[in-house]
Each structure stands twice: as structure tokens, then as C-alpha cells.
Ligand code: SF4
């Protein structure tokens with residue numbers, strides 16, 4: 070037996086391999102990103118034959134895993150919840166068609182949100198797509214649930230979703246495990262066009278069969294302990310019961326233990342769909358009121374049909390947005406208990422007082438920023454300098470933080486940097502206005518969702534400057550290699566694809582490549598590109614701003630350290646702080662002087678060119 | 694054992710994950726169960742980082758505000774930010790100027806909550822010992838001097854000894870011993 074203090078994503082990786090998952094695909098996105106690297110690590114250590122790939126986007130990942138499961142293998146694909154939106158087209162049909170080998174989709178939610186655009190609840194997607202869903206509450210439970218998910222998926226020939234929230238993915242727990250074995254099931258696709266390529270007539274029949282499966286799965290879920298269970302005691306009726314699943318279920322259990330409260334029963338529904346109606350009714354019949362506490366939406370609450378008994382989001386007891394952190398759950402329970410004339414868990418207001426005290430301290434606001442030495446900062450600086458009046462459409466990734474430099478105006482979803490640029494162009498040109506627009510997008514995002522928008526823009530003659538920020542990597546989510554790198558995640562060789570080839574293949578006529586660290590050249594390149602794009606016989610202009618990520622490839626990004634200092638020529642205009650905002654440059658609180666923070670400064674030297682006074686200079690030879 | 698809750702606070706780049714690892718490995722070696730919660734992704738680019746660590750048989754990873762036994766912070770402002778997590782009678786350890794800590798506005802609250810606070814200039818000490826990035830180790834050692842909680846100074850030191858790679862071992866243990874000494878003198 071080995072034991073490790075594993076990230077929840079590591080525990081799930083272990084669960085996948087213990088379940089004999091043979092094919093694993095994913096596209097990175099917080100909080101899901103570490104699952105695949107952990108699968109890779111375990112598979113390597115245990116010498117397994119698992120096939121692992123970072124796919125170009127979530128839909129690609131999904132289809133890959135789906136086909137493997139249709140061929141009889143156990144397959145999984147992992148993504149963050151908004152990634153499932155990208156795979157939704159496939160996901161919606163998958164349950165109808167079904168699979169042979171087990172197919173598990175891990176869709177990681179981000180209540181908060183901490184690192185996402187929405188707080189959407191993947192369990193809603195599961196219901197929408199008629200896919201059974203399991204909702205783990207901590208790493209150990211997630212690991213075990215994945216095995217259950219595979220079993221159910223194979224027994225009923227439907228995909229099964231596991232929906233861990235961020236507090237599962239990024240929790241850590243000590244986990245014991247034994248040795249792992251490869252699953253040697255061979256691919257064996259059995260042709261059956263009426264099933265695998267079914268026409269609408271057969272889809273109707275498949276839908277009917279799926280509904281019948283759901284009745285059976287719901288029966289199974291009535292008895293699926295310890296995921297679905299209650300702890301009703303001998304009382305005939307209870308004034309209040311709690312219905313919860315996933316992370317909140319464990320928080321509540323811990324809370325009741327801490328406060329030694331056993332007068333309130335809990336119905337745990339961590340396999341909420343297809344809804345275990347019988348189990349729920351058993352519980353409801355013995356409680357006068359129930360409070361539903363679930364993340365992040367109202368899935369269980371809507372399925373509990375007795376509205377008069379049910380408290381939750383719809384009655385204003387549970388916040389409609391934000392993560393249900395333990396102190397919030399305590400407050401929710403206290404309110405529900407009071408409403409039921411019960412003694413609350415605590416009457417102390419000291420925590421509230423403490424939070425108010427912290428408010429009055431005016432602590433430094435630590436907003437996310439691009440790293441010191443980040444090439445994106447240099448790109449955004451030059452873009453804004455070259456086209457100060459433009460609309461800046463941007464996208465999802467580290468470079469969303471270009472917002473701090475005033476060079477990001479819009480962020481919608483993966484790919485919208487380009488498509489929204491087209492949209493703005495169309496809206497303005499209708500009024501005969503040639504609106505300057507600069508779209509920015511990272512390399513990985515471009516491969517994920519950029520090409521369709523670019524082809525559309527070329528064909529329909531939208532005019533704007535597109536800057537592809539190529540740093541060779543998917544940085545925000547933890548440095549996954551882009552397809553421009555020849556090394557795949559498991560060390561095998563990849564047939565790398567050149568960004569230029571794809572851009573040209575989309576029909577782009579004007580393409581320039583520039584190193585953003587050279588801000589002078591970059592500013593000129595952007596100006597030239599704009600001139601071309603807005604000239605009568607111009608077209609969309611694309612610039613690849615290419616420089617390695619300073620975190621992912623430190624030596625390549627900064628081949629020569631350039632130490633810098635601020636001289637007495639500095640007149641404290643503040644330009645470098647507001648327009649460039651490198652964490653390496655700061656204003657000393659006491660003497661109000663602009664200085665270099667030598668611990669943070671990456672010695673990239675980019676700031677040498679930006680000070681209007683020329684006060685930032687290279688340190689020559691002398692000690693700093 | 695009753696669950697013991699540690700909130701660790703600091704800034705990005707101060708090595709909070711390594712700090713968590715030292716505590717967790719020590720607890721693991723002692724046979725305790727542990728559950729923790731970390732910061733990743735966009736939130737990590739934010740500067741303020743926090744790690745929750747629960748030693749004992751708990752099932753949920755987040756520490757509820759008002760229930761932490763210990764708050765150990767590698768930065769003064771971050772110590773204040775996470776103050777609401779401490780329970781009545783909890784203990785606060787911060788990397789701050791001994792004479793100026795805690796802030797006057799906070800002192801009354803600490804008294805009311807019977808929270809004992811201890812400060813040392815951990816970054817400065819680490820810098821002086823030639824490891825500016827070892828504020829994390831300095832704070833662990835400082836905390837351990839007060840002999841509170843289920844993990845003893847010897848246990849923690851042993852973990853630092855085994856975890857530190859060869860070239861860092863001597864330096865790390867020196868920081869540990871020095872900062873342990875700083876704490877000892879305050880008792
Ligand atoms: S270094 Fe230059 S840009 Fe920055 S505040 Fe001083 S004068 Fe302004």
C-alpha cells in the first residue's frame with residue numbers, strides 16, 4: 070500500500086485507473102486541469118497502457134472518448150463545466166445512442182466563481198442531456214464514485230457524468246492505494262447503423278428506451294448507499310430535515326457533528342439524477358419541512374415536488390449565487406431552524422463582526438495580474454500604444470488580464486475575441502464607420518475555437534487586426550503544451566502544427582510575425598497592419614506575437630537577464646504603473662519613489678523602452 | 694482526536710504549497726488523516742493565497758470562519774485578511790515587525806476573542822540567512838517553538854530534513870533552528 074496527500078484531481082485520476090479506464094481525453098480548464106497529468110503520472114509509474122491525450126477542444130475530447138466506448142473500451146473525458154458547453158452538441162445525443170464500454174464524463178464546477186466565466190451547475194446539463202450524474206463531496210468519495218460511474222455506465226449502456234466541484238478538485242486528502250493493472254479489453258466495434266447512425270425515427274425509439282433505463286437507474290439510485298442515503302432515526306416526524314448533495318452534504322455532516330446536533334436528519338443525494346423518488350419521499354414524509362442545500366443551482370429543489378414543505382433558493386433561504394462556504398451554510402441552517410422554531414446551531418455574531426473589522430482595515434486589493442516578464446504585457450502595451458482608440462475584443466486565458474492595461478474591452482467565451490470583432494465591424498460599417506478594432510487571442514484558444522471565426526471573418530470581409538498571442542502553451546491552467554509543440558503529454562512525439570499554416574489556410578492574406586519583447590517593432594507592426602486592414606483593397610490583418618511563456622519556458626523567454634533600475638530622472642508620472650503595470654515596478658509607500666522589486670522582477674528588460682522620461686535604465690556591471 | 698484546523702496565508706510566490714506539504718507530511722507520518730483546500734488557476738494569479746489544512750477525521754475540506762485553531766501568515770496584511778477564520782482562543786502567528794504587530798485596530802478584537810498573537814520578521818531572517826524564498830520554513834519553525842497543536846517541533850524538523858533536497862538541506866535546517874530559537878526566546 071502507498072499513501073499520498075493527493076489533490077482531488079489526483080484522487081480522481083487514481084479512481085479512473087482503478088476502474089480500468091483505457092482512454093482518457095481532456096482539454097484543460099480550472100478546476101479540472103490536473104486530472105489528466107495525474108492520470109499520466111500514475112500510468113507511467115505503474116506501467117499501464119492507458120492512452121492519454123490533450124485534445125484540441127472539449128468537443129474533440131468528448132467524441133474521441135465516446136467512440137472508444139462505442140468500440141467497447143472504458144473511456145473518460147474531463148473538462149471544466151464551461152468546456153461541456155463546447156461539447157454540448159455531442160453530449161446531448163450521447164445518452165440516446167449510448168455506449169458499450171463504460172463512458173464517464175467528469176465535468177468540474179466552479180462555484181464562486183474562482184476561475185471561470187459562470188457558476189453554471191453541470192448537474193443541469195446532465196438533466197438536459199438525460200445523463201445520470203454523481204456529485205462527490207471530497208477526493209476519496211470522488212475516487213470511489215468514478216468506479217460506480219463506470220459500472221452504471223456499462224450496466225445501462227449510457228454515459229455517466231461525475232460532477233466534482235472545485236472543493237473536490239482542489240482539496241487534498243491522504244489517500245491509500247495499491248498497485249494498478251492495465252485493462253486489456255480490445256476494441257471491437259460491432260456495426261449496427263440503426264443504433265450508431267440512427268435517423269430521427271430511430272432516435273424516437275432510442276429516446277423511449279433511454280426513458281425506460283432512467284426508471285431503472287432511479288430505482289438503483291434509491292438504494293445507492295453511501296451516496297444516496299438518510300439517517301432518519303426513531304422519531305415519527307421531524308420539524309426540519311436537510312437535503313443536500315456533493316460538497317455541502319459533507320460540510321453539513323461535519324457541522325452537525327461539531328455542534329453535537331442529532332435532532333435534524335440529513336438526506337444525502339449525491340446521485341441526484343435520475344431522481345431517487347422513493348428515497349426522497351420516504352424522507353419527506355417524516356419531515357414537516359426540509360431545507361435543500363446544493364451547489365450551485367436548483368436541481369434537487371425542483372425535483373422535490375412538495376413546494377409547501379421545501380425551503381431553499383426558491384424561498385430565499387439559500388443564496389442564489391456564490392460558493393456555499395461553511396459559514397454561509399451555517400447561516401442558512403440557522404435561519405431555517407429559526408423559521409421552524411428550533412434552537413439554531415449558534416447565535417454568535419462574532420464572525421460577522423470580524424469580517425466587518427477586516428473591511429475597515431482597507432487591506433491592499435490584490436487583483437490578478439500578468440506575471441513579471443510576461444510577453445502578453447508587452448503585446449498589450451504595444452497594441453494600446455499603436456491603436457489607442459480601438460475596441461479591444463479578447464478571450465479566455467491569462468491574457469484576459471490585459472484588462473489591467475486597458476487593452477481588453479470584451480471577453481465572452483473561447484473564440485469570441487475574433488467573432489465579436491467581426492460583430493463590432495458589421496455593426497459600425499452599417500453606419501459607414503470604419504471602427505478600429507483589435508482582437509487578441511492566445512495560441513491554444515485559437516486552435517480550440519478560433520479558426521471557424523477567422524474563416525467567417527475572411528469570407529465575409531470583416532476588417533480588424535487580430536493579434537495571436539503565441540507563447541507555445543496553455544498557461545493559465547498550468548502549462549499544458551499547445552499543438553505547436555512536438556512533445557505530447559505522455560512524452561510521445563506529436564506531429565506539430567504551425568500556427569502560420571493554419572492562419573493562411575483560413576484564407577488570411579496579411580500575416581506578420583513579431584517578438585512582443587521588441588515593443589518598438591511591435592507598435593509599428595500593429596500600425597502597419599491597421600493601415601492595411603482599413604485600406605480599400607485591404608482585408609483582415611493577422612499578427613502573431615510570438616514569445617515563450619516566462620513561467621513555462623523561463624530560459625527561452627529570458628535568454629539574457631537584463632537587470633534594470635529607476636534613475637533620478639523619474640518624475641513620478643505613474644505611467645509605468647498604470648499603462649504597463651508590471652509587478653516588478655512599484656511605488657514605495659514611504660518615499661513615494663518608483664522602484665524595482667528585485668525579488669519579483671524577471672529581468673526581461675521590456676520596461677526599458679516605456680518610460681517617457683527614459684528613467685528606467687539597464688544596470689551595467691554594478692551591483693543592484 | 695478532535696479536528697485541528699490550520700489556515701495558512703501568504704502571497705503568491707511565498708511557497709504556501711510547500712508550507713502545506715511540510716505540515717501535511719508531518720501529520721501523515723504521525724498517522725493522522727488530513728484534508729486540505731488550495732488556491733489554483735486565475736485565483737492564484739491574484740497575489741493573496743490561502744491554504745486550509747484540517748488534521749483529524751473530517752469530511753469537508755474548507756475551514757469555517759470562526760473555527761480555525763491556528764492562523765499562520767507569511768504576510769501581515771494577509772494575517773488580517775484571514776483573521777475571521779480564527780476561533781475564540783485561537784492562535785495567530787505572523788511574519789511582521791514584532792513591535793508594530795498587531796495593528797491597533799485589531800488588538801481589541803484579539804483580546805475579546807482571547808486570541809494570542811506572535812510575530813517575527815521571518816522574511817528578514819530568511820533573507821539574512823541567504824534564503825529569501827524561505828519565509829515559509831521560517832514561519833513553520835517559529836510556530837513550532839510554542840509547542841502547540843498535534844505536530845511537535847521535532848516532527849516538523851524531521852520532515853524538513855527528509856523533504857529538502859540535498860543541496861538545500863543544510864540551509865533549510867539552519868533556518869529552522871534559528872527561527873525555532875527566536876520563538877523559544879519569546880516564551
Ligand atoms: S519610471 Fe518613468 S514611467 Fe514610471 S513613474 Fe517614473 S517617470 Fe513615470
Ligand code: SF4
Pocket residue numbers: 441442631633651652653654665669670671672673674675676677
Ligand atoms: S525588467 Fe521591467 S518589465 Fe521586466 S520584469 Fe523587471 S520590472 Fe517588469
